[in-house]
Amino acid sequence: MKIDKNVENDGVIFMSIKENDERAQETGSEGDVTILAIESSCDETAAAVVRNGREVLSNIISSQIALHTIYGGVVPEIASRKHVEKINGCIRAALDDAGVTLDDIDAVAVTYGPGLVGALLVGVSAAKAISFAKNKPLIGVHHIEGHISANFIENKELEPPFVCLVVSGGHSHLVVVKDYGEYDIIGQTRDDAAGEAFDKVARAIGLGYPGGPKIDKAAREGNPDAFTFPQAKIEGAEYDFSFSGLKSAVLNLINQAKMQGQELSQADVAASFQKAVVEVLAGHAIRACKEYGMNKLAIAGGVASNTALRELLEKECAANNIEFYRPSPVLCTDNAAMIGAAAYFEYRKGVRFGLDMNAVPNLPLGDRERRFHGRASRLDKLEQDFGGRR
Ligand code: KG4
Ligand code: ZN
Numbered sequence: 001m002k003i004d005k006n007v008e009n010d011g012v013i014f015m016s017i018k019e020n021d022e023r024a025q026e027t028g029s030e031g032d033v034t035i036l037a038i039e040s041s042c043d044e045t046a047a048a049v050v051r052n053g054r055e056v057l058s059n060i061i062s063s064q065i066a067l068h069t070i071y072g073g074v075v076p077e078i079a080s081r082k083h084v085e086k087i088n089g090c091i092r093a094a095l096d097d098a099g100v101t102l103d104d105i106d107a108v109a110v111t112y113g114p115g116l117v118g119a120l121l122v123g124v125s126a127a128k129a130i131s132f133a134k135n136k137p138l139i140g141v142h143h144i145e146g147h148i149s150a151n152f153i154e155n156k157e158l159e160p161p162f163v164c165l166v167v168s169g170g171h172s173h174l175v176v177v178k179d180y181g182e183y184d185i186i187g188q189t190r191d192d193a194a195g196e197a198f199d200k201v202a203r204a205i206g207l208g209y210p211g212g213p214k215i216d217k218a219a220r221e222g223n224p225d226a227f228t229f230p231q232a233k234i235e236g237a238e239y240d241f242s243f244s245g246l247k248s249a250v251l252n253l254i255n256q257a258k259m260q261g262q263e264l265s266q267a268d269v270a271a272s273f274q275k276a277v278v279e280v281l282a283g284h285a286i287r288a289c290k291e292y293g294m295n296k297l298a299i300a301g302g303v304a305s306n307t308a309l310r311e312l313l314e315k316e317c318a319a320n321n322i323e324f325y326r327p328s329p330v331l332c333t334d335n336a337a338m339i340g341a342a343a344y345f346e347y348r349k350g351v352r353f354g355l356d357m358n359a360v361p362n363l364p365l366g367d368r369e370r371r372f373h374g375r376a377s378r379l380d381k382l383e384q385d386f387g388g389r390r
Contacts, residue, residue: 032051033051033348034049036102036108038109038110039143039335042119042169045087047087048335050153060336069210073209079116102130108138112141114142115170117359120361124358137347142342142363143339147301147332160180163289163296165284165297167301168195171189172188172241173189177298183365187237201269204250204251216308222266222267227268232246281309285299298325300332
């Protein structure tokens with residue numbers, strides 16, 4: 001690989017790799033590819049070593065959940081500071097656990113968006129430093145692309161095309177994964193993300209943060225039919241989601257009960273709310289598989305670890321002859337192994353980023369055609385503005 005190191009007029013050093021054909025030659029080899037991956041987009045500092053996209057040699061996650069619990073949610077400034085404290089230790093532990101050194105890795109990958117800008121910057125800076133110091137290729141990964149790719153780790157036979165339901169704290173997307181790194185977003189949330197709704201409702205019923213796992217647990221003791229909550233349908237966009245009406249319905253129920261001096265069962269509210277969310281998610285996902293003629297459905301993101309969602313989809317997939325893929329819960333919530341998995345397929349395609357890569361807090365999940373066929377897109381514009389280079 002030929003790396004140009006240039007000193008820009010403001011003294012910023014960057015490296016960029018220019019020729020596509022040169023890159024293709026280098027990535028054409030059949031040898032093993034070992035990637036050090038870094039994730040710091042929200043409240044987990046994580047590093048992992050992944051071989052050939054599907055074999056996790058190490059997966060270190062330093063969670064800040066306990067710290068943010070005091071405040072009832074993620075405090076961005078605290079998250080950034082904690083990432084700075086933890087990142088080097090996580091990387092060191094990931095290398096040690098995998099039994100490799102920086103010299104053994106073929107590339108360093110990092111989440112560069114979307115996420116909290118201060119949090120993203122910590123991982124991006126660490127990855128760029130390693131890339132520069134060790135002369136290793138640098139690969140920027142879209143966080144959601146990482147979540148989707150978590151499915152490749154435990155399902156060695158899984159290959160696109162398939163439908164993926166991505167449900168996390170910041171995103172609810174229904175995606176057709178056409179090929180590695182190529183996506184059609186067929187549905188997304190109009191307001192709150194699914195995980196956000198879990199977090200807000202958990203706070204309202206006094207379960208605290210993080211809401212998803214707490215509602216999941218409380219719901220096991222509750223009656224899912226105790227209350228009927230609305231399941232929003234969006235006219236003309238049948239795969240889009242909306243959870244704000246559902247959240248308001250729960251809040252109204254709680255306020256009414258308070259005014260009437262009634263005691264509500266936390267478990268019943270949790271179970272009924274969860275049922276409403278999970279039925280919408282599963283309904284959209286199964287309908288998409290049928291309409292798009294896909295017999296493979298994968299799930300991804302923190303909410304994908306929800307017990308009720310997994311059980312319902314298991315049942316629905318079996319009834320509709322759809323193969324159901326779900327990562328282990330630890331690979332559903334934020335981790336770096338999924339970033340290493342996504343980066344491998346990018347690496348094989350010859351995707352390299354320059355040291356001018358920056359954090360892009362609102363990076364959209366784009367499709368590859370738009371990027372490569374030069375049609376103006378929001379993503380191209382963002383990448384020009386913010387420096388992710390393809
Ligand atoms: O993917 P993730 O770790 O971070 C983001 O990219 O946002 O997802 C975190 C979200 C939080 O909203 C959390 O409450 C939710 O996933 N979550 C769950 C469960 N575990 C985590 N939601 C429902 N049930 C769960 N078991
Ligand atoms: Zn995530």
